[in-house]
Amino acid sequence: MKMWSWNVDKFVEEFTVGDDYIVDKLFVKYDCKASIAHVEMLYKMNVLNKEEKEKIIAVLEEIIELSSKGKFEIKMEEEDCHTAIENYVIKKLGDLGKKMHMFRSRNEQIVTAIRLYCKEEIEGVINLLKELVSSLKHVKKKYGDVKIPGYTHTRKAMPSSIALWCESFIESMKDNIKLLKFIANLIDKSPAGSGAGYGLPASIDRKFLSSELGFKSVQNPLYVQNSRTKFEADVLHGLWHVMFDLNKIAGDIILFSSDNFKYFSLPKNICTGSSIMPHKRNPDVLEIVRGNYHIIKSYEDCMKGISANLISGYHRDFQLTKKFLVKGFKIVKNCINAVSLVLRNIEVNSKLCKKDMSKELFSVEKSYKLAVRGIPFRDAHKIVSLEFS
Numbered sequence: 001m002k003m004w005s006w007n008v009d010k011f012v013e014e015f016t017v018g019d020d021y022i023v024d025k026l027f028v029k030y031d032c033k034a035s036i037a038h039v040e041m042l043y044k045m046n047v048l049n050k051e052e053k054e055k056i057i058a059v060l061e062e063i064i065e066l067s068s069k070g071k072f073e074i075k076m077e078e079e080d081c082h083t084a085i086e087n088y089v090i091k092k093l094g095d096l097g098k099k100m101h102m103f104r105s106r107n108e109q110i111v112t113a114i115r116l117y118c119k120e121e122i123e124g125v126i127n128l129l130k131e132l133v134s135s136l137k138h139v140k141k142k143y144g145d146v147k148i149p150g151y152t153h154t155r156k157a158m159p160s161s162i163a164l165w166c167e168s169f170i171e172s173m174k175d176n177i178k179l180l181k182f183i184a185n186l187i188d189k190s191p192a193g194s195g196a197g198y199g200l201p202a203s204i205d206r207k208f209l210s211s212e213l214g215f216k217s218v219q220n221p222l223y224v225q226n227s228r229t230k231f232e233a234d235v236l237h238g239l240w241h242v243m244f245d246l247n248k249i250a251g252d253i254i255l256f257s258s259d260n261f262k263y264f265s266l267p268k269n270i271c272t273g274s275s276i277m278p279h280k281r282n283p284d285v286l287e288i289v290r291g292n293y294h295i296i297k298s299y300e301d302c303m304k305g306i307s308a309n310l311i312s313g314y315h316r317d318f319q320l321t322k323k324f325l326v327k328g329f330k331i332v333k334n335c336i337n338a339v340s341l342v343l344r345n346i347e348v349n350s351k352l353c354k355k356d357m358s359k360e361l362f363s364v365e366k367s368y369k370l371a372v373r374g375i376p377f378r379d380a381h382k383i384v385s386l387e388f389s
Contacts, residue, residue: 013077016316021074023323024081028067028074030113030120031081032060034192037212038104041193041205047103052096059092060085082109103193103204107314111191111224114322116213118235121329122184126177128336129242133173135343140166143348147357148256148263159361162348165252172245176238183238187231190215197225197313225314229307229321236300236324239332240293246335247293250286253342257283263356265347286342289335296331299324360388 036057043053063085066072074084083106090097143162150160190210193200199221206218219227257264266283274280303324306317363384370380 017076017079018319019323020080020319021076021078021084023326024074024084025067025072026326027113027117027322028072028081028085029064030116031085031109032064032067033116034109034112034213035085035100036060037192037209039100040212041208042099042102044205044208045103048099052099055093055096056089056100059089059097062092063088080106080110081113082106103195103200103202105194105196107196108191108194108224110318111194111228112213114232114325115187115189115191115215118187118232118325119184119214122180122235122238125239125242125329125332125336126180128333128340129173129177129180132336132340132343133170135340136166136170136173139343139346139348140170143350146348146350146353148353149356149358149361156358156361158364159357169245169249173242176242176245179241180238183234185216186234187227188216189219189227190217191219191224194219194221194224197222222312226312228314228318229303232321232325233300233303233307236296236303236328239328240296240300242332243293243296243335246339247290249339249343250289253346254283254286254290257346261352261356262349263353265349266342267345267347270342270345285338289338292331292335296328299328363388 039048039053039056039060042048043050048056063072072084072088074081078084078087086097086101089100140163144166146162148160148162148165149156150158150164190206190213192209192213192215193204193206210216210218253264253266255261257266266281268281270285271281272284274282303321306321310317367377367380367384370383371377375383
């Protein structure tokens with residue numbers, strides 16, 4: 001059942017719906033939770049009696065159960081999960097189901113579901129990052145004392161170690177967690193009860209809705225719509241920070257496990273082979289991580305670009321942005337798991353690392369020794385540099 005009474009050209013319908021009805025399968029649970037809170041508010045306002053409230057909530061909980069099993073259908077002509085859910089309730093309860101949309105707009109439903117989804121997904125990413133930190137600590141504990149060359153300009157520079165390498169990413173992941181927590185707090189505003197972006201010509205209890213849904217505060221109705229893509233871009237920016245580090249970890253391991261270095265080695269079961277070269281053991285899992293950094297960056301750019309130059313209020317353009325969030329979270333979680341797996345299985349060849357600690361790595365130390373004996377540092381620098389001319 002459509003929300004309006006006229007027929008739309010078939011091409012226009014398919015074009016405007018796009019894949020939204022497919023993407024929205026992920027948001028069913030969140031919209032039902034928001035709908036349950038809304039029904040509780042309608043009961044509080046005496047729009048529904050207790051029996052009516054309980055009947056609607058029972059059907060909404062049924063939808064959550066069906067969705068968890070992949071059995072809740074969203075038809076293309078329904079456009080999104082919000083209409084599909086309402087249609088299901090009406091089919092089950094008749095005219096009673098039609099009361100559920102009182103004091104509500106799909107505009108606010110969309111944002112509320114997305115906001116709830118983001119909060120939960122961010123928490124999931126944070127938990128995975130904690131596991132990644134644990135994997136880095138595992139490598140540090142096992143191989144931390146091993147010295148390796150440090151590089152600048154992709155040339156040997158100064159002595160480094162596996163411990164220093166691990167600690168740099170441990171610290172960065174902790175910063176990523178702080179950033180994601182900040183973003184989660186930033187978006188923790190309730191859109192529920194904001195209508196189409198301009199409030200409602202009725203007195204409803206938005207604070208009650210906010211509390212029921214676990215939000216920290218109530219968001220200005222117009223800001224609800226104006227924050228679309230702004231908040232989502234913030235989320236993707238947080239995910240970009242994670243991918244920035246995963247990209248660098250992947251790049252380091254790819255380089256240092258190559259035949260030219262062999263500081264690291266990867267077990268056969270996490271490598272892939274070649275269709276033509278029998279000897280190949282390829283770090284494809286890390287190359288996919290490295291490539292996905294650019295995908296996440298492009299999602300953030302798309303999110304920001306789509307919302308540019310739009311006036312205040314809701315625009316259908318926003319529909320195009322949901323897939324970037326859904327795909328973004330999936331990619332980042334998979335990449336964190338991939339890097340954690342590699343780190344848990346990586347081996348360090350301490351003998352080759354020691355062999356590669358050549359004398360030029362200690363040139364700075366040698367310069368300092370001359371300087372503390374009274375030779376001006378610039379002169380000491382020049383003296384030592386002659387050894388490597």
